[in-house]
Amino acid sequence: MGMKFADPKRSLCRHSAPNLLRVGLLGLGALTFAGFSASCASNSPREYMEGDAPRSEVGSREASYAVATTPADLKRVIAEDLEEKNADRVYSGLEAFVGENVSRGTAKRAHLIWESVKPTTMLQYGQGRSVMTGVKQLGDLLANEGEKEMQTAFESLRQGDFEEVQRLHDEPMGIFHPSTAAMSREVRPYALLADGVLSYRDVAASADPSEADVQVALDKLSLAQSELAKIGETKGMFLADAAAAQALERAGQIDAAAEYWMRIADSDEFTAQPDVMRNLVAARIKTYGVRMKERLIVEVEAERRAELRARDAQYSAQVEKLEEKHQSFDSWARQGFASTARRMAELSREDDQQKAGLASLAATAQERDAELGRAQDSLAVRLGALGDRTSGIEGRTSGLEERTDELGERDDAIALRMDLEVARLRGNLDEAVAGLRSDQAGLTARADALERRAAELTSSTAANATDIDAVKREATGLREEAAALRTQAATLASETSELRAGMDKNRQSSQQLAAEIAGRDAELAQSLKDLASYQAAVEELTANTALEAMAPLTAEATTTEPTDSGDSAGSTEAVESTEGTLPADSVPASTESRGGVMSLPAYLAIHSVQDVFGVDGQMQQLTAFFMPE
Numbered sequence: 001m002g003m004k005f006a007d008p009k010r011s012l013c014r015h016s017a018p019n020l021l022r023v024g025l026l027g028l029g030a031l032t033f034a035g036f037s038a039s040c041a042s043n044s045p046r047e048y049m050e051g052d053a054p055r056s057e058v059g060s061r062e063a064s065y066a067v068a069t070t071p072a073d074l075k076r077v078i079a080e081d082l083e084e085k086n087a088d089r090v091y092s093g094l095e096a097f098v099g100e101n102v103s104r105g106t107a108k109r110a111h112l113i114w115e116s117v118k119p120t121t122m123l124q125y126g127q128g129r130s131v132m133t134g135v136k137q138l139g140d141l142l143a144n145e146g147e148k149e150m151q152t153a154f155e156s157l158r159q160g161d162f163e164e165v166q167r168l169h170d171e172p173m174g175i176f177h178p179s180t181a182a183m184s185r186e187v188r189p190y191a192l193l194a195d196g197v198l199s200y201r202d203v204a205a206s207a208d209p210s211e212a213d214v215q216v217a218l219d220k221l222s223l224a225q226s227e228l229a230k231i232g233e234t235k236g237m238f239l240a241d242a243a244a245a246q247a248l249e250r251a252g253q254i255d256a257a258a259e260y261w262m263r264i265a266d267s268d269e270f271t272a273q274p275d276v277m278r279n280l281v282a283a284r285i286k287t288y289g290v291r292m293k294e295r296l297i298v299e300v301e302a303e304r305r306a307e308l309r310a311r312d313a314q315y316s317a318q319v320e321k322l323e324e325k326h327q328s329f330d331s332w333a334r335q336g337f338a339s340t341a342r343r344m345a346e347l348s349r350e351d352d353q354q355k356a357g358l359a360s361l362a363a364t365a366q367e368r369d370a371e372l373g374r375a376q377d378s379l380a381v382r383l384g385a386l387g388d389r390t391s392g393i394e395g396r397t398s399g400l401e402e403r404t405d406e407l408g409e410r411d412d413a414i415a416l417r418m419d420l421e422v423a424r425l426r427g428n429l430d431e432a433v434a435g436l437r438s439d440q441a442g443l444t445a446r447a448d449a450l451e452r453r454a455a456e457l458t459s460s461t462a463a464n465a466t467d468i469d470a471v472k473r474e475a476t477g478l479r480e481e482a483a484a485l486r487t488q489a490a491t492l493a494s495e496t497s498e499l500r501a502g503m504d505k506n507r508q509s510s511q512q513l514a515a516e517i518a519g520r521d522a523e524l525a526q527s528l529k530d531l532a533s534y535q536a537a538v539e540e541l542t543a544n545t546a547l548e549a550m551a552p553l554t555a556e557a558t559t560t561e562p563t564d565s566g567d568s569a570g571s572t573e574a575v576e577s578t579e580g581t582l583p584a585d586s587v588p589a590s591t592e593s594r595g596g597v598m599s600l601p602a603y604l605a606i607h608s609v610q611d612v613f614g615v616d617g618q619m620q621q622l623t624a625f626f627m628p629e
Contacts, residue, residue, distance in 0.1 A: 176191045196224045203217050221240045265281055390531075400527055439485075
């Protein structure tokens with residue numbers, strides 16, 4: 001089990017009386033094993049050799065057995081005597097080995113050597129049954145004496161006899177010597193416990209033990225406890241806990257010592273202790289409980305104070321942040337109030353300006369009423385002119401329709417003529433081609449006959465030498481005639497090409513005539529479209545006469561700053577100046593309406609307002625301004 005140190009700075013006190021440690025450990029040992037030591041006192045291992053000769057009188061051979069400290073030494077001397085077949089000397093030597101170790105108090109170490117060598121195994125029955133029996137008895141005696149020495153040594157640990165424990169630890173044949181502990185799994189835990197107790201003694205003897213020394217003692221005691229637990233030894237663990245608790249007390253490790261005392265009180269071994277021991281442990285636990293309670297109160301108060309300080313610092317930081325936010329908000333609010341005041345002043349000035357603008361607008365509206373009457377008269381004149389122009393367009397449309405009928409009839413006649421001409425040309429062409437083909441076939445046949453005739457004349461040249469010149473002349477004439485026939489064929493081919501070119505020209509003429517007819521149709525469609533657009537314009541102007549009459553006033557109301565009469569006049573002149581830029585047929589000269597006559601500037605102004613507000617927005621603005629409920 002691991003040992004844990006408490007923080008030395010957290011210890012409540014340090015013991016300045018090392019006697020308390022020794023008294024505590026001695027008290028534990030005395031109370032626990034008082035009866036056990038009394039039972040062992042009557043069986044002293046030194047009584048075994050009362051009648052034997054002293055060590056100085058033992059023979060030299062037996063001395064070799066007596067001084068054997070390792071299994072190898074004992075095995076070697078036994079083997080030498082067995083080689084000489086001297087079993088009696090082996091027995092006497094083993095008897096000297098047992099007597100010497102019993103007298104020196106090293107029977108346990110001697111028994112471990114005996115068990116390692118096993119003398120009874122080395123001997124043979126043929127060497128004497130009495131020797132075998134005697135050797136076996138010596139082994140049993142050595143085992144009993146070894147157990148007695150083990151109990152005595154453990155009693156020394158319990159009683160805190162540090163000098164005896166130190167001797168058993170330092171002597172080579174001592175029961176607590178490391179070499180002895182290495183020979184037996186049973187002895188090793190007690191040897192480790194003795195080593196830990198000796199380390200505890202050093203801590204108890206020191207006026208101010210270091211944490212390193214205390215840790216060494218605790219580590220040794222912890223190792224001893226783990227080994228004791230393996231063999232099921234609880235008394236040794238009780239002693240280790242007591243030593244560890246007192247070592248921690250000596251070092252001022254109050255918390256860790258209290259844990260050990262609590263573990264001692266919870267152990268099964270504690271219930272087997274006398275009332276005095278239980279009262280002693282209870283008193284220690286009570287003392288530590290009071291101290292731990294006081295320390296816990298101090299620690300809790302310190303932790304509470306630290307927590308309160310941290311919380312106070314946190315709240316202070318939050319308050320500072322809130323103050324900073326408040327200052328920032330206050331500054332922002334002041335700036336906002338100042339900005340609001342400035343904005344209110346600006347709005348007040350703008351309101352005054354708007355009131356002045358409205359007054360100016362009302363005056364301008366009165367001026368525009370008279371101008372509106374004049375505009376309505378002009379609009380009536382323009383509408384009359386538009387009606388006349390509409391009548392002219394209708395007459396022109398009827399003329400276009402008549403022209404279209406004439407063009408249709410002409411197109412039909414041209415198509416009929418073209419079909420007849422094409423049929424005639426095709427018939428002439430077919431007849432010419434057939435004649436040419438017939439002439440070509442006849443010429444080809446005649447040329448073939450002439451060539452045959454020339455061949456015949458050539459073959460008969462030898463017989464008719466006198467007729468050669470005549471034949472040559474005839475052949476030449478025939479060749480010329482054939483060339484003339486070929487010329488005629490070429491002429492017929494050129495005439496055929498001319499006929500085909502004429503047909504192509506007739507076809508192009510037909511296509512041009514069709515294109516001209518399509519152009520006339522497009523002109524007629526455009527004329528009809530223009531007529532429809534003019535009719536729509538007339539209807540729109542007639543339906544919106546009242547709205548158009550109020551358009552200049554609405555355009556004046558949309559401006560944010562009021563304008564003086566000079567500006568109004570300038571804007572009126574600017575609007576009137578645009579009259580000359582419009583096409584003659586895009587704006588009617590005058591029109592009749594339900595409200596009267598509207599001038600061209602009014603017409604332009606109302607369309608500009610429509611572009612800004614739309615028709616619905618325009619009506620809402622004008623209705624709200626001029627006709628409030």
